[in-house]
Amino acid sequence: MTDTGGTPVLRAPAHQVSPRAVAFWTVSALIGDAVLVLGALLAWLLVPGMPGWVGLLVLLVAALAVAHVVLMPRIRFRVHRWEVSDTAVHTREGWIGRQSRIAPISRVQTVDSRQGALMRLFGLASITVTTASAAGPLTVNCLDADTAREVVARLTAITAATEDDAT
Amino acid sequence: MIPSPGDGWIRLSPRKLLLDPFKAVGQAIVPVVVALIGISRSDMRFWPFIVPIAILGPLVLGAIPWLTTHYRLTDTQIQVRRGLLNKSTSTAPLDRVRSVDLEASLLHRILGLQKVEIGTGVDDDRITLDALAAVDAHALRTTLLRRREVGQVPTPLDPREPVPTPLDHQGSLLAQIDWSWLRFAPFSLARLVLLAGAVGVLSQFGDDLPIWNEETATSLWEWITQFALAAVAVVVAIGALATWVLVSVAGYVVQWWNFRLVREHGSLHLTTGLFTTRSITVEEAKVRGVEMTEPVLMRLVGGAELSTLATGVEDGVTQVLPPCPHDVAISVGAAVLEHTGPLTDPLVAHGPLARRRAWLRQVRASLVLISGVAVAVWWFDEPWWWTAVVALVVLAVSALAGESSYRHLGHALADRHLVAGSGVLARIRTVLETDGIIGWVVTQSWWQRRIGLADLTATTAAGAERVLVRDVRLDVAVALADRATPGLLTDFVEA
Numbered sequence: 001m002t003d004t005g006g007t008p009v010l011r012a013p014a015h016q017v018s019p020r021a022v023a024f025w026t027v028s029a030l031i032g033d034a035v036l037v038l039g040a041l042l043a044w045l046l047v048p049g050m051p052g053w054v055g056l057l058v059l060l061v062a063a064l065a066v067a068h069v070v071l072m073p074r075i076r077f078r079v080h081r082w083e084v085s086d087t088a089v090h091t092r093e094g095w096i097g098r099q100s101r102i103a104p105i106s107r108v109q110t111v112d113s114r115q116g117a118l119m120r121l122f123g124l125a126s127i128t129v130t131t132a133s134a135a136g137p138l139t140v141n142c143l144d145a146d147t148a149r150e151v152v153a154r155l156t157a158i159t160a161a162t163e164d165d166a167t
Numbered sequence: 168m169i170p171s172p173g174d175g176w177i178r179l180s181p182r183k184l185l186l187d188p189f190k191a192v193g194q195a196i197v198p199v200v201v202a203l204i205g206i207s208r209s210d211m212r213f214w215p216f217i218v219p220i221a222i223l224g225p226l227v228l229g230a231i232p233w234l235t236t237h238y239r240l241t242d243t244q245i246q247v248r249r250g251l252l253n254k255s256t257s258t259a260p261l262d263r264v265r266s267v268d269l270e271a272s273l274l275h276r277i278l279g280l281q282k283v284e285i286g287t288g289v290d291d292d293r294i295t296l297d298a299l300a301a302v303d304a305h306a307l308r309t310t311l312l313r314r315r316e317v318g319q320v321p322t323p324l325d326p327r328e329p330v331p332t333p334l335d336h337q338g339s340l341l342a343q344i345d346w347s348w349l350r351f352a353p354f355s356l357a358r359l360v361l362l363a364g365a366v367g368v369l370s371q372f373g374d375d376l377p378i379w380n381e382e383t384a385t386s387l388w389e390w391i392t393q394f395a396l397a398a399v400a401v402v403v404a405i406g407a408l409a410t411w412v413l414v415s416v417a418g419y420v421v422q423w424w425n426f427r428l429v430r431e432h433g434s435l436h437l438t439t440g441l442f443t444t445r446s447i448t449v450e451e452a453k454v455r456g457v458e459m460t461e462p463v464l465m466r467l468v469g470g471a472e473l474s475t476l477a478t479g480v481e482d483g484v485t486q487v488l489p490p491c492p493h494d495v496a497i498s499v500g501a502a503v504l505e506h507t508g509p510l511t512d513p514l515v516a517h518g519p520l521a522r523r524r525a526w527l528r529q530v531r532a533s534l535v536l537i538s539g540v541a542v543a544v545w546w547f548d549e550p551w552w553w554t555a556v557v558a559l560v561v562l563a564v565s566a567l568a569g570e571s572s573y574r575h576l577g578h579a580l581a582d583r584h585l586v587a588g589s590g591v592l593a594r595i596r597t598v599l600e601t602d603g604i605i606g607w608v609v610t611q612s613w614w615q616r617r618i619g620l621a622d623l624t625a626t627t628a629a630g631a632e633r634v635l636v637r638d639v640r641l642d643v644a645v646a647l648a649d650r651a652t653p654g655l656l657t658d659f660v661e662a
Contacts, residue, residue, distance in 0.1 A: 009645060009660065011659055083659075085659075087654070097610065097613055099611075104652075131628075133632040134632045
């Protein structure tokens with residue numbers, strides 16, 4: 001068996017997630033990172049007898065946290081994409097790495113949507129599509145809440161029409 | 168006698184009344200004896216009460232399950248009713264019965280009983296009948312499996328079409344134990360883990376033994392050093408080796424005594440065991456692939472193991488062959504898959520970049536170990552060359568492991584089966600029917616993106632629910648996925 005001549009590439013799925021996702025990811029990253037940096041800072045200030053280079057370490061953590069808060073949401077917004085065609089669901093996610101997932105609609109078992117408290121503030125919702133494999137759930141994070149409702153309704157209608165046990 | 172459809176509820180075998188008290192006594196013997204000793208020390212007055220309770224307790228407890236468990240067959244279902252205070256009824260539609268497994272411990276076998284477990288596939292809970300008379304258990308198994316098969320065969324509309332032939336009871340024999348396979352037993356290390364566990368448990372008791380204290384240890388050590396150290400080491404090594412051979416061969420015999428793998432009623436049927444006999448049925452329509460494993464030591468002597476990957480079974484991976492010759496594993500695997508290619512075709516290698524990653528993955532792990540050793544050496548102020556020696560050995564081993572893991576890496580697409588090679592020291596070949604693939608995941612870490620490699624995962628409901636093709640070129644991964652499941656990726660692929 002040899003490689004075929006052409007170099008097939010997976011194209012990006014058609015749709016981006018909601019632009020409000022950037023703000024949401026920024027805020028949630030900010031909360032998490034602030035706790036971490038404050039914890040490190042307090043430990044450095046309050047524990048007696050810390051050498052000076054520990055302060056540099058805290059500074060490094062703070063710099064990384066800032067980079068994370070500023071860069072991660074923007075990169076992630078560019079990477080995260082999704083598409084539901086007539087036959088398959090295709091998602092792409094990640095920010096340092098990349099992960100593309102494809103599942104045929106005929107094998108979809110459940111369609112869930114999820115909305116955390118913070119997500120509700122931003123009018124966002126995530127949907128998760130599962131198949132019979134534990135390795136196979138597809139998640140689209142931070143869709144516009146209305147879009148999410150439409151996608152769930154459409155997928156549910158299609159999967160309800162499928163008779164197979166989808167294994 | 169098993170009930171015919173429409174008959175009323177019937178009980179399990181009355182011999183269960185003998186089985187359960189034995190089990191109850193076995194479980195309760197330690198606390199009861201401890202309690203008896205404790206009480207007998209304090210006071211003799213309680214004896215008249217205690218003796219009847221100790222004797223009658225297990226008998227009553229053993230009788231309750233038999234009195235309260237009933238089962239029956241209807242035209243469409245098997246129903247089991249149990250419980251004294253909390254009553255429960257389990258039902259399974261007969262056409263959903265996927266597997267009927269029989270198991271008998273030594274005690275079961277002395278009493279002529281079998282435990283029956285009925286699996287319905289989709290959900291995890293299985294219906295257990297513990298225990299039926301052996302004859303009834305086999306009759307029930309045949310009835311259930313035949314019923315399922317008849318249910319699946321569509322009634323022939325065309326009168327010229329032959330009526331399904333009655334099933335022969337023998338089926339076709341795929342494999343049975345060949346005692347020359349015993350030579351593989353010492354090379355299968357799975358049992359070594361058990362042995363190590365047993366030694367660990369024994370050493371717990373060793374602490375309490377009066378002979379094993381520091382003084383005896385020191386004098387023993389002096390005795391050893393006075394004696395020729397080398398001779399003692401050789402004797403110990405030979406002793407350990409002999410023990411290992413004995414234990415592994417005995418374990419193999421106990422586990423695989425009378426092993427037979429038969430194809431009947433559209434199922435693979437495995438029976439084995441010297442003391443505890445097991446009888447496992449896997450429905451072939453649910454088998455989506457096989458996995459052939461050649462552990463590192465077994466490869467030296469040309470041995471292999473084979474498992475089936477099935478959907479809707481509690482644990483999707485079922486070992487269907489004992490450690491046996493490579494050729495036997497391939498021929499049985501080919502019979503199950505109905506194709507030879509997936510197990511024998513050469514795999515497409517993943518190239519020099521994948522080799523580099525395979526090496527780095529092992530070397531990285533060894534660097535952690537080496538730096539740990541270096542810190543320890545510095546801390547305890549030992550000579551520096553200790554670190555150098557350890558580093559040399561560990562790096563050599565990890566280079567070997569890296570190269571071997573690269574050699575095992577590969578993929579192929581043969582006879583509508585996806586084949587993935589993996590394993591660091593063991594060579595593992597996973598074969599998955601392309602019809603069983605229910606999705607794809609292409610993952611690239613930051614490092615993989617730099618060099619254009621990707622991990623391709625085929626998701627499935629069978630076996631471990633995923634088949635991983637590691638470190639393959641991205642375009643090769645996409646092409647492989649496209650060819651394996653034609654049409655699925657068409658919308659998303661640009662040439």
